[in-house]
Structures are given as C-alpha cells and as structure tokens.
Amino acid sequence: MFKKILIANRGEIACRIIRTCKDLNIKTVAIYSEADCNALHVTQADESYLVGPAEPQESYLNLTNILDIAKHSKAEAIHPGYGFLSENPLFARKCEEQGIRFIGPRADVMEKMGDKIKARKLAKKAGLPVLPGTDEPVEDDQAINRAWTLGFPLMVKSADGGGGIGIHQVETMDDLLPIVDRTRRVAGHAFSSTRLFFERHLKDASHIEVQLIGDELGTLVHLFDRDCSIQRRHQKLVEEAPSVKLTPAVRKKLYKLAVKFGKFIGYTNAGTVEFLVTSQGQIYFLEMNTRLQVEHGVTELVTGLDIVELQLKVAAGEPLGLLQDDINLKGHAIQARVYPEDPVTFMPDSGKITDVNLPCGENLRLDTAIGNNYEVTLHYEPLLGKIISWGSNREEATNRLENALLELRISGVTCNAELLRKILKYPEFVKSSHHTGTLAQLLNEPQNQRKSKDLDQTMGHHDKEQSNAKIAAAIGTALALSLKSPITNASRPPNPWRAHGLREQMLSHSIGSRGWR
Secondary structure (H helix, E strand, O other), X not given: OOOEEEEOOOHHHHHHXXXXXXXXXXXXXEEEEHHHOOOHHHHHOOEEEEEEOOOXXXXXXXXHHHHHHHHHHOOOEEEOXXXXXXOOHHHHHHHHHOOOEEOOOOHHHHHHHHXXXXXXXXXXXXXXXXXXXXXXXXXXXXHHHHHHHHOOOEEEEEOOOOOOOOEEEEOOHHHHHHHHHXXXXXXXXXHOOOOEEEEEOOOOOEEEEEEEEEOOOOOEEEEEEEEEEEEEOOEEEEEEXXXXXXXXXXXXXXXXXXXXXXXXXXXXXXXXXXXXXXOOOOEEEEEEEOOOOOOHHHHHHHHOOOHHHHHHHHHOOOOXXXXXHHOOOOOEEEEEEEOEOOOOOOOOOOEEOOEEEOOOOOOEEEEEOOOXXXXXXXXXXXXXXXXXXEEOOXXXXXXXXXXXXXXXXXXXXXXXXXXXXXHHHOHHHHOOOOOOOHHHHHHOOOOOOOXXXXXXXXXXXXXXXOOOHHHHHHHHHHHHOOOOOOOOOOOOOOOHHHXXXXXXXXXXXXXXXXXXX
C-alpha cells in the first residue's frame, strides 16, 4: 500500500479521501489555491502546498504545478477525486511518465470513454443495447436529415462533454437548428470542442447506474445499482441505492451488461456504467464515468465497503480481494446534494457562510467541508455538501433524510434544503414512479428549457463586451467546474451572475474534465 498520496482536489471530496487515508495510515498531501488557504482539507492533510492563484486553470487544473508538488513532497500516487483532472487522460499519462501512480483507470480507457461517440461504438461492439443515434459528429448541414431519420424527441449532445452540460432536448424540427447552434456554443465554451451527436430521447425513463471496481489482475465486480433519476436539467440532485423500480430479471441483466462492458474495455479501478431504463424494462447504455462518483456514498452505506480504500488498493497493484459472491446488499441509502441557490431562479451566487448547523444522528452521513466563514466563491463547484441517510428500507431512509434536512441551517447563503424536502414528499418519488423528467414536472418547467434566443443574447453580450474579460473567464470557469444553483439575499451584495445576465441553464450543469454526473 502507498505511504503517501497527493489529493489533486479540494472541498468535500478532498476531505472524504483524507478520511480513508487516515484509517489506512497513509500520509496525505493537500494542494490549495490562494482562495482556499483556510479551507478544511488544507488543515486536515499531513502536508499542504499552495498550487496557484484562485483561477482553476492556474491551480487545480495546473498539471505542471501539481506534479512538481507531488515530486517535491515524495507522494507515490495522486488521487484526483471527481471534477478537475479526474477524467483527464493527459494528466494520467504524465503521472505515469514521472513514476507517480494515477488512482484511476488507464489513460487509454479514460480517453475512449471521454469521447461519447467512441463510447457508443464500443458499447455496440460489446453487445450492449444503445439508443438510436448518430455514430459520427453531426455537421450543421446534416442536422435536418439526421433528425428526420431519427425522429423526435431527440437529444443534441456534446461528443466531448459530460456532467449534463452540452445536452439539450429537441421536441420539433422548428427548434432543431437553434438548439444545435446553442449546444455548439455551450460545448465550445466548456470543452473547447463543438463536436455534436444526436440520440433519441426516452421520455419517462429512469437513470440507473452500476458501480464497478476492478483490479489489475483481472477481477472485476459490480457493487449493485443506484437510481439517479431526480435530475434538474440533466444534473443529479437526489440519488439512492438500490433502485426499487427494477424487477429481478432487469437488475440481473443490468449487472451482466455493466460487467461485460467493463471487461470488454479492460477496465480497472472504480467506474460507473450508466443506463436508461424504461418502465417496461428496456435497457439502453448511456455512458461510462471513469472516476469516483459524487454519489458513491450511497453504495458504501448499503455494501459496507469503502470505495476509496478499494481504489487505493487496486492502484497499488494489490488484488481486490473480493469476489462477486462476497458482496452483500443491506438496507437502503439516499443522498441529497446541498447547493447554495436562489429558491426562485436557481441562479448561482457567492458569499460567506456566517453560521451553520449540520444535522447529525445514527445512520446519517455528511460529506462536507463547510463551516463558519466558509467562502462560496465563483471559482469552483459550489456543492456545499451531501447528506446521506441509511435505513433498513426506503421509507426509513427517506424519513431520516427529511429530518436531517429540517435540521440543516446555513446562514449567509440560502441553500436548496426546501427543494430537497419537496422532492422527498413528491408523490411520484414516494411511490418510486419518478423518472428523469419528474423534477421538471415538479417545478413546472419545460424540459427543453429556455428558447435558444435567450442563450444567444447572453453569449452575444459577452462576445461584444471585450473589456469584460473577467466575466468571460468566469463563464468558462462556471461551465467547466460545475457551478450549479446558488442563492440571493437582499442583505448581501448583488449576485454577480445575475448582474451580468448569465442564464441559469449555463450554470445548473457541471463538469470537471468531463463531468460530475
């Protein structure tokens, strides 16, 4: 096992990785930007180093500085967490070139799954059911013919994107070209790539994912499934394990397909195969995330396994030490993502937390890095934390989570606790008949979001205002680093996002290198 690792991340995921390392007596090295000098992960780690200015490109995305710190501190491995460099094959290769283990899959596998068109082709080749779609990038002059061939509704997706960004739904031909243009603009800002593809849209389908973990000796197992269907504009808000919608036959097939695909591409370490499942039990491959998931905690609570520990073990070249029959499922777990958020517009905001009361209790887990004087900045993903509850059944877990959300108190910013409680009480969620469009129904907002002219006006404004370089940079940061949905407060300074006309659909998505789904 490693003696010392560097954590190339910040916030709650850095703290969560440190927790496991302490249990394993592994020394940890934290990196921090100038904006994070007083952050919790900095004080929790055994060593900490300034990596650069607040801007992510100069700090948490600065490959050279991070690797220099790793060598200086004599770290044997780097854990990227999620977001930032977690799905960056170039970073993984540079780690290996310098004799530092990257705690994740091989760079070539990461590269294949990062290209969604390539991933579709590989899934087909492996024998997985894939949604009807285009297997080559769609050019503007091909869009109408391709759409007629596929039929409506359909999804326009960035081929190099992730985390819900660069995905837009099209209901009619009239909306097609404006939405294609809109998606190219967003993808270009977020990924420096405007390659798009089309996929048929499944209404009323559930988003089900299967957690995999594999070692470098050929063992690959699944850790059951998660239901991540509660999404706002393709961004997950509430996740649970296991899904209670699946029949035994569908569940068995999902596990078989996920493991089959993992073995087909030679997957090692932790990863997640994501599917869409219809109410009739039809299964379609969606994508594969080649990293630790934000929602990994619900799987840990129902299996009793520490996925970060397993990641470290595998990366160190050790056998997984688990066979499929060794892994048991117990009870039910639900996670709620807590964001600072305007309760009406869902626009991101920034500010200082002046007081916080975090819930506590038996069978309740909090993954967070916030506290008094914690600064919610415009530079990074604003996730305040995750509240995860466990119960012997779904009803018990839901009630426990609802009570925890009632106990949560945050002053200085307004969080989305009320919305999360509303979701838990929503009849479709209670009956477990919810799907990826349920939250849009609850909020009474159209699934195809805003008309493309809204985005055009926003993008045009920033294109013309050359003198406003800071705001343009902030847009790129927000898109590339998961600024989702924060808040407003009349007693605080005006929200800079609102002041500059940034539309919420640009900020309610998230990506690190590929995404935070």
